[in-house]
Amino acid sequence: MDGETDESPEEQLAKQHRKEKKDLQAKIQSMKNAMTDEIAKLEADLNQKHEEELSLLNSTGDTKVNISVLNGVENLQMDDGEKEDVTQGRVTKAQKRREKKAAQEKERESRIAEAEVLNLQGVRHQEGLMLAQKLALQQLQIKEISSDGHCMYRAIEDQLPEIVMSVKDLRSRTAEHMRSHADDFLPFLTKPNTGDMYTREEFEHYCSEVEHTAAWGGQLELQALTQVLRLPIEVIQANSSAIKIGEEFDSDPITLVYMRHAYGLGEHYNSVERLKEPANAEDS
Template identity: 25%
Template sequence: MEDLLTLHRKQIRDLQSVITQKKKSATKKTRRGVSEECESLERNLKEKQAAEIAALEGDSNPTNATEEDIPITHTENEPSDATKAILTKLEDTQLDDPAPTNHEKFTDAPKKQNRQKARLARRAAQIDEITEQAKQEAAAMPDLRAIEAARMKQLFDENNLIEIQIAPDGHCLYSAFALGLEDAQIPLSTDAEQGNDGKKRGYTFTRKAAGDYISAHADDFLPFLEEGETLDSHVNKIQNTAEWGGQMELLALAKKYAVTVKIVQATGVGVTSMNEDEGKEANVWLAYHRRGYGLGEHYNALRKKA
């Protein structure tokens, strides 16, 4: 009997090792099935060992025992007291669950907060807060575009002017000036040139005229060039690109066509004049906007009301 119990203890230890290995390799999806399998293995082993003990105990009883030697309290299938004690001991023997693996510890424990996601969330909240503050500050600031528009309308009314919209395409100064010359019935070029180039837009003539005048009077305009820029490169930009025009090009046009340029703008005195001493032919009126157009500074043509 002692040898059998020693064998049973070894079988229990071996089964303990098998169950431990199975539970370590189990995943979330297979964990339930593995647990059921382990319970079945444990149950089968206990039943097998109980049967072996019962069989061994039966073999140890004398075969020639008389009826009087058999206690009447035992039925044919009822185990003896010794067998009951051994079975009780086996019932009390439990296969301990293995210690949780690192994988199980991490999967069962509550997930740690992702630090990168937390930083991104804080950053997004900061950006939203800054954006909201900027909106509030912008709402509290005066609407400079609306202020400029109101002032320009006032100046137009005071000087009996109507505004002609010019496309904000980089040619606005030259197009507006060309329209002013046409209203004053001043030809954009010589009759021969204008006849041959009748399909060209007005700004092509005023761009060429400005570039030609600056080239012919280089000494008057060299001080106004940007640092590192040559006169030839600046003239090329005037005549062959959509480069915006400014005060220098406007002065060249005023002198080229011998007109006085009247510029209406919301800042300062409202109306400024250019080339008054030499501008005997006519007045060319221009509206200068700083804030009214998305691309920035812009010129529109002006015309006297009929």
């Protein structure tokens, strides 16, 4: 029919989405392969360098050994106590110490390279890849937020459209709302050792920490913040569906990225920004 298609707009959009997902997965795999190849090359180059240095040291026939060439520094002299000759057919204690040190350094570099390769397959790396795929479907990418205990509030501050409110203000308003709506929050706060619900005094202490310290924020604080800001909040996670809070508000949501394995301490919130095209991307 003169080039027309029988596909509905929904089918065409679904096809486009499948292609974009496939292209993104191919790009991510290419990045992983490139990183693995680079790590392997660095390790191979270092191993070759160490072997060449040891070969040069062992093959010298001079009665005095100058090791400056090995280190790229001219006229490196040993201390008086280290002036032991390396003669033909005899390995001195000084040479043995140098060889042992070189072997230990080679082993250390090898362990570092192996750790980097394992990290590519580790939970933190996999979590990052899954989040990148989910965000790319919304034309978004992660915007890093410092890990200082205020990350959730900083991520929200980063996305407030036209509201000028600092992290201190957000914490203060959150605590104020929780205090004035204690019945909405107290049932969800229990003591970890006994499971008993917080007393009013313990709840006030909790709110005081929200307001005045770098205590981490969670779902209770997010529920309070949706009411304070009159905005919906969406939390995207790697291994589960997005959490949406404050859907009663008809506005574009603030989008947070929740990461379980981002840092040594574990949980962390990041902000988001519009997806940027690669710098070397060719015009289509």
